[in-house]
Amino acid sequence: MSEKLDQLKEILGEVSDLGHAGAILSWDQQVNMPPAGGEARGQQLATLGKLAQEKFTSDEMGILLEDLKKEFPDPDTDEGALVRVTARDYNKAKRVPADFVAEQALAATQGLDAWVEAKGKSDFSIFRPFLEKNVELVKKYISFFPPADHPYDVLLDDYEPGLPTAEVQEIFGNLRPKQVELIKSISETKQVKDDFLHKSFNEGKVWGFGESIITKFGYDFNRGRQDKAPHPFETTFNVNDVRITNRFEKNAPLATLFSAMHECGHALYEMGSNPAYERTPLAGGTSLAVHESQSRMWENLVGRSLPFWEHFYPDLKKTFSSQLDGVGLKAFYKAINKVEPSFIRVNADEATYNMHIMLRLEIEIGMVDGSIEIKDLPDIWNAKMEDYLGVVPPNDAQGVLQDIHWSYGSIGYFSTYALGNIISAQLWEKINKEIKDLDEQIRKGQFGELREWLRANIHVYGHKYDPRDIVRKVTGEDIDSAAYVRYLTKKYSEIYGL
């Protein structure tokens, strides 16, 4: 046993507790908090953030880390990985003054409140000054770091360590023409019918059906819960308290099922993290893209597959007999995979989804390098929507205000969604080589072997390996869109008879 390692873990434990306390306060803010509570909550979150930052960046930490790097030089051991990951985070955090962290946390809370109001009223002007403030703070944040090839690199690195903007642009660049071509081919064929998906569904029954699905996936309600919030998300308070939120939209009632599967995918990753990593930076998912590979896998590769609905459709049809009257399995399967350019990212089909991401990435890069002014955002958003997807949102709530992320200053995040799609397909090819009868298992409603495979190969490692390293470790490949293109092409060729 190393005394210095114990000292490090004690500090990290307190930092982790402060972070998780902040997560609980944020969750409460979105799920429970009465309207008037926002201002004080912002102050409370700012204080927790400031204290965590102070503890994490103390000189004591720096000295401990220098000593421990020598004591545990092998990054393949848990101890070595802990020192490596902590030192990297420490060196980053050292650059950011505690007062700035508090200022950003306060702006985030105020931005979130303003966004909720702006979205409710579909009025971007309410949100604009808060977004301007958030972007100003993001630029200030970037200024604390050495100049990179692109200022956006600094932001992206917080979500995907070591992945530069140019590489993401290249990965997207390869994918883009193929995805555009696929959308074009689909648009030229006969469209599928999905009118029955827009009928009126009972909210409670949909909610319950979603919970029955994720229970089968292995989401443990003894260690989590699902609540209503304006935006679906997963949040971790510790490995035994991993919560998800969801929403119900009358005009897309079954979207609730897919959101539940999506957030469950995130939750399974967090719930599967090695308990020995608790209260250290190794706990939880390694990056947002790898996280998203899990959520998108459960939502799409599992949840929008034909074998999945061979199992669940009879129950669904029994639960919603009038809405699904006369709708066969194949017709339902096609409907939930209907390709149709639409306004809302989280409800977008797999064929168009990445276009929403590319739009956001371009706008974020523009906000950060100053080539886009915030006041022009609604117009730019709508113009790009028309360019990429041929549709223009009827209002800001369904356009530039739809996502929660920018409201709390989270910029640099969006591309990880598309990277997650790409990685999920790479993993899926690998899994299907190792679990030969996976389709058959899914057809029987059995998800245990898949979940345990993911746990053993990915989840259990937490933050031990960087995103590209874990992808390489599991698949033997770099992040590459080929598998995703194969997956999309095969799926939609069958559905649309391309």
Next chain:
Amino acid sequence: MSEKLDQLKEILGEVSDLGHAGAILSWDQQVNMPPAGGEARGQQLATLGKLAQEKFTSDEMGILLEDLKKEFPDPDTDEGALVRVTARDYNKAKRVPADFVAEQALAATQGLDAWVEAKGKSDFSIFRPFLEKNVELVKKYISFFPPADHPYDVLLDDYEPGLPTAEVQEIFGNLRPKQVELIKSISETKQVKDDFLHKSFNEGKVWGFGESIITKFGYDFNRGRQDKAPHPFETTFNVNDVRITNRFEKNAPLATLFSAMHECGHALYEMGSNPAYERTPLAGGTSLAVHESQSRMWENLVGRSLPFWEHFYPDLKKTFSSQLDGVGLKAFYKAINKVEPSFIRVNADEATYNMHIMLRLEIEIGMVDGSIEIKDLPDIWNAKMEDYLGVVPPNDAQGVLQDIHWSYGSIGYFSTYALGNIISAQLWEKINKEIKDLDEQIRKGQFGELREWLRANIHVYGHKYDPRDIVRKVTGEDIDSAAYVRYLTKKYSEIYGL
């Protein structure tokens, strides 16, 4: 403006934020947390408590306070009161090591979990080792302070600054024979019928009726919310986020209404605190007894009065027409004021309530001075119940396990409930002199003038005045049970025709 005062307020603001974050975590633990989350939650609460304690007891604070005592010597100014109250709390906190605070917080969380399980299974043996640990820690806590007349004084002082055990025993000693005599007189007369109160009531409708009552009292759902929890309580996250919890018991369905009024009384006190006191020790109620004077006033002096039900009974009868079929207003009023020795303190009538408190006070004093062993608690509890109230609980869930307080190490608290009753009657006599038509207002469902009187005379002062000082300031009297005896005697003489 004083620079040192600003420095003090900055530290106090962070301490307050940590405390409120802890309150949110505790609330979540009781309202939302999945079962497996308890252990990590305990650690998180321990860390928040430890950091708050470290900040509050820093040497910097001590130096600031010494300087500020000279700068603001007048305790009647807000600044002077802030310095006085902070210095008192500081001098106490200084005596308690940070590690001990963390240890106690952890034991509290584990105790709470064990209590929930023990109560569910009605098995004291599950809870016993955790209570033993809590009592052991309480004794250790007492040992940090100079010897007092009675070790229990140290605990009581945390809830009622300056009020020694002997004085409480004297106040109770005066009240006791009169209350016993009253109970005896009542038991010798014809008993009232209340069978209709134990019929089956729809939980959602009762819950909604309770919320409609407290909305009329002035509880602002824009600044709070009511949730289900194993035990009703009020908790404050800031002046604009003051929450209450409640429960529904099938065998006493309308108890939910009175719990709602009770917790609303606490909440109105907190919501009425001067906003300028936020993030300082002056915010919120000054002591538990004064707090309880507010909750018991709204629950009993208002909520169990005839004028109150003259207003609400027609609606209640409409809402529960089958249960209350043939039950007139007077019969209902008598039923909700029925005197009957019973097992559960929170459901006890006003005539017997204080006997429950005296029982608990004696047991607490015995646990603290070592004259009572924890293993004997169920037997002692049951024996005292038989002595004081002539009834023996059929199981521990309805006996020694009924209250949440000891589970998280809160010992020293109970007598404040009876003191609250006593103070509430003193205040009520004063209010009725100043608001001549109060009964008439209540009969019309108007509570604004009462609430604003309480706000202006008590709530707005927060912690500025100590409990006995605010009672004296408002009523011109010391804490004294005479008004309470007059109130009880008049009320029950009318109901029971004594």
